[in-house]
Amino acid sequence: MSKYLKEIGIGFVPVLLLFLAFAGFNIIPLLIVVVLAGVLVYVARMRGTAVGAGAGARQKAVKKPELLTFEDIGGQDRAKKELVEAMDFLNRVDEIKELGIRPLKGILLTGPPGTGKTLMAKAAAHYTDSVFLSASGSEFVEMYVGVGASRIRDLFKQARTLCAKEEKSSAILFIDEIDVIGGKRDGGQQREYDQTLNQLLTEMDGMHSEDHPRILLIAATNRKEMLDAALLRPGRFDRHIEVDLPDRKGRLHILKLHAANKPLNDAVSLELVAEETYQFSGAQLESVMNEAAIYALREQAATIHQHHLSLAVDKVMMGEKTDREAAQEEKERVAMHEIGHGLIAEMVRPGSVAQVSLSPRGQALGYVRHHPQKDQYLYTRVFLEEQIMIALGGAAAEEIFYGSRSTGSRNDFEQAMRIVRNMIDSGLTSLGIIQADMVPQEMLVQENRNILEDMMKKTKALVEAHQEVFHHSLAILLREEVLSGKQFRLLIEQARHEAAEQPVDRVTVKPDQSA
Numbered sequence: 001m002s003k004y005l006k007e008i009g010i011g012f013v014p015v016l017l018l019f020l021a022f023a024g025f026n027i028i029p030l031l032i033v034v035v036l037a038g039v040l041v042y043v044a045r046m047r048g049t050a051v052g053a054g055a056g057a058r059q060k061a062v063k064k065p066e067l068l069t070f071e072d073i074g075g076q077d078r079a080k081k082e083l084v085e086a087m088d089f090l091n092r093v094d095e096i097k098e099l100g101i102r103p104l105k106g107i108l109l110t111g112p113p114g115t116g117k118t119l120m121a122k123a124a125a126h127y128t129d130s131v132f133l134s135a136s137g138s139e140f141v142e143m144y145v146g147v148g149a150s151r152i153r154d155l156f157k158q159a160r161t162l163c164a165k166e167e168k169s170s171a172i173l174f175i176d177e178i179d180v181i182g183g184k185r186d187g188g189q190q191r192e193y194d195q196t197l198n199q200l201l202t203e204m205d206g207m208h209s210e211d212h213p214r215i216l217l218i219a220a221t222n223r224k225e226m227l228d229a230a231l232l233r234p235g236r237f238d239r240h241i242e243v244d245l246p247d248r249k250g251r252l253h254i255l256k257l258h259a260a261n262k263p264l265n266d267a268v269s270l271e272l273v274a275e276e277t278y279q280f281s282g283a284q285l286e287s288v289m290n291e292a293a294i295y296a297l298r299e300q301a302a303t304i305h306q307h308h309l310s311l312a313v314d315k316v317m318m319g320e321k322t323d324r325e326a327a328q329e330e331k332e333r334v335a336m337h338e339i340g341h342g343l344i345a346e347m348v349r350p351g352s353v354a355q356v357s358l359s360p361r362g363q364a365l366g367y368v369r370h371h372p373q374k375d376q377y378l379y380t381r382v383f384l385e386e387q388i389m390i391a392l393g394g395a396a397a398e399e400i401f402y403g404s405r406s407t408g409s410r411n412d413f414e415q416a417m418r419i420v421r422n423m424i425d426s427g428l429t430s431l432g433i434i435q436a437d438m439v440p441q442e443m444l445v446q447e448n449r450n451i452l453e454d455m456m457k458k459t460k461a462l463v464e465a466h467q468e469v470f471h472h473s474l475a476i477l478l479r480e481e482v483l484s485g486k487q488f489r490l491l492i493e494q495a496r497h498e499a500a501e502q503p504v505d506r507v508t509v510k511p512d513q514s515a
Contacts, residue, residue, distance in 0.1 A: 015462040068122045074257050075250025075282060076116055079243045083107065085240055090128045090214060091172045103239045105204055106217040107180075110224045111243035114283030120243065124218065131162045131171040131213075137180030140196050148181065148196030156203050156215065165212035167390055170214045181227045197228060204236045217479035231443035245281055248274050254282050258289040265303040273309050280316070288312045315368070318361045330365075333398065334358060337408055337475045338366040338472050340397025340463060341390060342488055345370060347462050348386040356473070356483040362444040365408065371485070381428040384419050388455045389462075391416040397470065416455075420448050468495040 020030070063173035070080045088102045089096055096103065109117040118134075125132035135155060140148040159171035175181075181196045204217060221227065221236070231237060246254060252274040259270060277285060290341045291312035315321075335358055342356045345368065355369040395409040420429075424447060431447055463470075472491045477483050 003040045068246050070123045073119050074253030075246025084239045087124050087128050101320040107239045108237040109220040109243050114281035116242050116282045117244045125172045134174040137177040140181050149199035152199040166484050173217045179221045179223045182227045183233045184228045204507045254285045258286050263303045265305045268306050284316050287316050291315050298302040321361050334365045336397045336401050337394035339473045340393040341368045344393035345390045358477050358481040388416045388419050389459045392456050393461045396463050420451050
């Protein structure tokens, strides 16, 4: 019926306008009214479609969480303990009421990407037997003003409706990437982001301890510094839980969880993999186990071996091997560059080199793989200077053997400058304890130059004193493309033995003193 009425209307309106025009009426104001009415109807229909689509998307997203417990999440013991304590406010309502404790309204999970923030929110819902609704911050952003705010209202309304439907007393709302809608306001009230944030603040203020159901908002971000102060204050997000990168013990736990459904060879040592994956996130560790299984599939192996895991670590860290064929001269320069890194690493930290490789991987034409270092959170000036020398080793070797550097040192220089900036900010330079923003830029540039020039001078001295190592290593590396750490150390000892048999004045710098 509505279809026929629409067709009749489309045919009737033009005929009416033509009749009025022939009758002598001024139809221009009427035309303007008709056009404006049509535009308003179209905008309202488009807005309704956008809101309906968003509601439909949320209906699809609203589902029971996976059966995930805190035991299924590895490497976050401290964060899990804090979150479990917060969840007890939903489970032990009578006890906290007797002590006069106000239940938490919001929990903010912060930390690098891939550390398990979403998994912890799902585990929290399972721990409290709550309704679980999840959304991303981008779902609340639209070009139509007011849509984001209405979706916030709908989300809280859905939580209450589902609790009544499933006969549950609490609900957990999880908003990922909350910095999209919770960013700092600039004073204007017309932005869609600001209206969405204002609505979220209003909804959180409306959550009370005596409400049924009880609603807890959990949000996640890796950019906490961008959030508005009104969102971070107590009474809204009461707890800020840092979900950081796992330590060695945590990495081992994560690896064991992801290895549960994979056939590992009896000789595989996950402890060794945990040591090699320093500063890997949980998502990266999961990828390591998955890539290792893929390598085993390629070789048609029945089980996953240790070398599959080593290849997987390299792939996750630097990318897949490439089939780029470089010219002989370029291969020799790359080999000299990587030997320079390896030599300096062995000079300042004996036994640290695991492998020198000439195989292109990702964007790297070659690389040096180091033995895993112990988890370390504090660094001395000596340690950081050694790191700078290792980074400059490749460029120093190119300068000595070729008289110039190449673009292959770009990332090395960026790494060295980041370390220098860390030293300046930590008061480990001749500038002393300073605030970098209050120091003239010229002074910072000069200090940066002085440190890098001093480290480059020491690095070159070590390279010049061990030129024989480069000549011996180059032939093996060009032939086999891989030089093991053990082979490399034997070549260094051989070069030292040969140098000891020659006159002392031919050795310009003693390695032990330079190290």
